[in-house]
Amino acid sequence: MADPRLSRRPDAGGRINVSFEFFPPKTDEMESRLWETVTRLEPLSPAYVSVTYGAGGSTRERTARTVGRILRETALKPAAHLTCVDATRAEVDAVIRDFAAMGVSRFVALRGDPVAGVGAAYRPHLDGYSNGAELTAAIRRIGDFEVSVSAYPEKHPESADFATDIDMLKRKVDNGATRAITQFFFDNDLYERYVERVRRAGIYIPIVPGILPIHNFRQVAGFAGRCGAHVPAWVAGRFEGLEEDPQTHALVASAIAAEQVLDLVERGVEEFHFYTMNRADLAFAICHLIGVRPQTAAAA
Numbered sequence: 001m002a003d004p005r006l007s008r009r010p011d012a013g014g015r016i017n018v019s020f021e022f023f024p025p026k027t028d029e030m031e032s033r034l035w036e037t038v039t040r041l042e043p044l045s046p047a048y049v050s051v052t053y054g055a056g057g058s059t060r061e062r063t064a065r066t067v068g069r070i071l072r073e074t075a076l077k078p079a080a081h082l083t084c085v086d087a088t089r090a091e092v093d094a095v096i097r098d099f100a101a102m103g104v105s106r107f108v109a110l111r112g113d114p115v116a117g118v119g120a121a122y123r124p125h126l127d128g129y130s131n132g133a134e135l136t137a138a139i140r141r142i143g144d145f146e147v148s149v150s151a152y153p154e155k156h157p158e159s160a161d162f163a164t165d166i167d168m169l170k171r172k173v174d175n176g177a178t179r180a181i182t183q184f185f186f187d188n189d190l191y192e193r194y195v196e197r198v199r200r201a202g203i204y205i206p207i208v209p210g211i212l213p214i215h216n217f218r219q220v221a222g223f224a225g226r227c228g229a230h231v232p233a234w235v236a237g238r239f240e241g242l243e244e245d246p247q248t249h250a251l252v253a254s255a256i257a258a259e260q261v262l263d264l265v266e267r268g269v270e271e272f273h274f275y276t277m278n279r280a281d282l283a284f285a286i287c288h289l290i291g292v293r294p295q296t297a298a299a300a
């Protein structure tokens with residue numbers, strides 16, 4: 001029987017679009033795990049997959065290697081993340097051209113975090129791009145690329161208020177961004193209120209929810225605090241006492257992510273970006289729930 005929640009979508013029957021985010025692996029073991037993940041998720045035909053760029057441009061080579069392998073060995077469309085951190089405009093432009101020469105046509109343009117770490121004051125390179133909006137303009141100057149940017153349903157911690165935050169998003173859109181991907185969040189009301197604010201500001205690009213399946217609650221809670229994402233008490237409560245019980249932790253994590261995503265579908269969301277942490281299982285299961293299934297199985 002069809003899931004009644006899915007049939008309440010405005011375009012019931014239409015396919016939900018998904019994308020998956022990976023980070024470039026550091027070791028051979030991590031590389032094998034990433035490729036197992038890519039192999040498992042590829043049949044879901046994501047609209048694209050994205051590969052992050054390390055703090056201070058530290059993974060530039062590894063990002064390029066991972067993107068290159070995706071291009072060579074899969075039918076997936078990779079988007080390269082790029083930041084402005086600690087690099088001159090000329091250096092960033094050269095990286096954009098290198099990616100373009102490899103066949104990349106999508107970028108996720110970010111300012112990035114200070115080299116000293118999240119929470120330290122950000123100082124742009126004297127000859128560098130200052131923020132995501134300037135980087136977006138640079139990418140679009142170099143070619144007709146698709147550029148996604150960040151968005152913050154709980155506002156970026158450095159933004160004085162929502163108006164300042166949304167003004168930055170508007171500048172990115174004016175400079176050619178075609179999609180925004182949100183920081184992860186767990187309270188769908190916050191996302192909905194944010195999208196309303198964004199639309200009131202005259203911004204009409206898709207604001208794609210970034211979904212973080214919680215593979216490790218303690219890690220996520222620590223990271224969330226630093227990047228201004230709120231972990232509701234009810235989420236923390238569900239993981240209480242599960243530190244030494246990975247199996248139950250995984251079941252609880254999948255229940256939370258499933259509830260969140262199904263609720264967003266009910267609210268009319270048709271595109272999701274999954275922060276996979278290079279693991280396939282939770283993302284795969286949630287995709288299954290929202291009707292995003294391997295193409296061969298769906299066709300059978």
Ligand code: FAD
Nearest residue numbers: 052053081110111112113131132150156159165168181183
């Ligand atoms: P921007 O959008 O340029 O700025 C963020 C906010 O800070 C703005 O809303 C603005 O109000 C405020 N601000 C910016 N500049 C100033 C200023 N000069 N004065 C006052 N306020 C200012 N990080 C990585 O290192 N690598 C990645 O691959 C990566 N991928 C990401 C993907 C997504 C979808 C998201 C949401 C984040 C990602 N990040 C990544 C994290 C990101 O780099 C940090 O959140 C960073 O702190 C801000 O980058 P941004 O592009 O959002 O900044």
